[in-house]
Amino acid sequence: MRTVTTLLAASALLLGAGAAVADDHDRIEIDGVVLTLRAPAPAYLENMDEVMSGWLFRSEETQALQLDDFDNPAFVFLDQAMDDWSRVEGSEGKSCASCHEDLSGFAGLKTVLPRVVDGGLQTMEDIINAERVNRMGAEPLKYDSAAMNRMVALIGLQSRGMPMNVAVDGDAAPFWEQGRELYYTRVGQLDMACANCHEDNYGNMIRADRLSQGQINGFPVYRLKNAKLNSVHGRFKGCMKNIRATPYKPGSEEFKALELYVASRGNGLSVETPSVRN
Amino acid sequence: MKHTGVMLAVVAFASAATAAEIAPQDVVFEGGAVAGSLTGVPGDPASGRKIFLNRKKGNCLACHANADLADQPFHGEVGPPLDGVADRLSEAEIRGILVNSKMTFEDTIMPAFYRDEGFNRPLEKFKGKTILTAQEVEDVVAYLLTLGE
Numbered sequence: 001m002r003t004v005t006t007l008l009a010a011s012a013l014l015l016g017a018g019a020a021v022a023d024d025h026d027r028i029e030i031d032g033v034v035l036t037l038r039a040p041a042p043a044y045l046e047n048m049d050e051v052m053s054g055w056l057f058r059s060e061e062t063q064a065l066q067l068d069d070f071d072n073p074a075f076v077f078l079d080q081a082m083d084d085w086s087r088v089e090g091s092e093g094k095s096c097a098s099c100h101e102d103l104s105g106f107a108g109l110k111t112v113l114p115r116v117v118d119g120g121l122q123t124m125e126d127i128i129n130a131e132r133v134n135r136m137g138a139e140p141l142k143y144d145s146a147a148m149n150r151m152v153a154l155i156g157l158q159s160r161g162m163p164m165n166v167a168v169d170g171d172a173a174p175f176w177e178q179g180r181e182l183y184y185t186r187v188g189q190l191d192m193a194c195a196n197c198h199e200d201n202y203g204n205m206i207r208a209d210r211l212s213q214g215q216i217n218g219f220p221v222y223r224l225k226n227a228k229l230n231s232v233h234g235r236f237k238g239c240m241k242n243i244r245a246t247p248y249k250p251g252s253e254e255f256k257a258l259e260l261y262v263a264s265r266g267n268g269l270s271v272e273t274p275s276v277r278n
Numbered sequence: 279m280k281h282t283g284v285m286l287a288v289v290a291f292a293s294a295a296t297a298a299e300i301a302p303q304d305v306v307f308e309g310g311a312v313a314g315s316l317t318g319v320p321g322d323p324a325s326g327r328k329i330f331l332n333r334k335k336g337n338c339l340a341c342h343a344n345a346d347l348a349d350q351p352f353h354g355e356v357g358p359p360l361d362g363v364a365d366r367l368s369e370a371e372i373r374g375i376l377v378n379s380k381m382t383f384e385d386t387i388m389p390a391f392y393r394d395e396g397f398n399r400p401l402e403k404f405k406g407k408t409i410l411t412a413q414e415v416e417d418v419v420a421y422l423l424t425l426g427e
Contacts, residue, residue: 185398186398187397187398187399188397188398188399188400188401188404189389189397189400189401189404189407189409190389190409191389191390191397191398192387192389196387197387200387201356201387204354204355204356205352205353205354205355205356206340206341206354206355206356207333207337207339207340207352207353207354208351208352211356240399241401244400244401244404245398245399245400245401246399246400246401246402
């Protein structure tokens, strides 16, 4: 399991005591899987040349927690999700495992979500709940709940190391445009858009925190700040409240569109689920 | 009876102070600058220094480094350092940037600290409110004017 490369050890030294953007490497290895931390920005990102994993913006101590699954606190929750996976629920007497022989069959699924299905955006949460309701006869899980976030993380983990590759054109185009509009729209009493921090100021310190590009390829993310798995929509909500804006609801059409757009800004980066951040 | 008289005098004084205050929508800009005091009451630099630091008030240090607060950890890097700002900007320019920085820098990330309308989806509890009061703006102006070389 412990597969920290010498390359990484060397760069960790260079990072020194404080947080710093690690300019000197573009890959890490976790459990034998190589993760790409930098990629050329997709052509539709007009104001950036390179997309960068949030891992690069964190302190050496925080970075280290993600490099070994034994150290990564998210895996406590993934163990719980494994129990959920084989627990029978609902009127049909089934668990997830009744139909899905092997979790590894989900390799690649996270890389293409959200995607358009039947004219609407479908997220991992939507897929999980549709399966629960339609096949198991079970209650849907609350969007952005502990049980939902850990199952999203467990299925996301099956894609770890694979490049994010959400569709932005075709029938996804109008949703992507909506998400792009939200990304650049100033909101709240502080009157800021996502882009003000995560496009114009990534790498800069905002008090004790170093601003990242706001990539979501590592979500759900274990945050040291609240010691739990955090969903994409939960993080969007937190950001909006920070700038004193009324958040959209987790699972809303707005947040799904924003999720698609932000995911597309990370196309080319590896799935890092479950990542560790501060 | 005497007590009531004192109370009335205090209330009268408070209303007079409010009347002299310029409402956010009545602030007059010349370019990005605001020449006159928002309150007519001189700013208190010591109070301004506290507001500069306070995360629920100015929270200026979140984005601007400031050598006068070298004892505080984690100075921001989003805006320019404010060392010597009093030598670079006039009082009116500083006040204008605090009231609404977008009148000086069109696309800035910096919030407007004395504006109470025109926001998109503000949280209910901040609706119709400014980030700082008029006097708090004057206090921060007074503090920043102490940051000369």
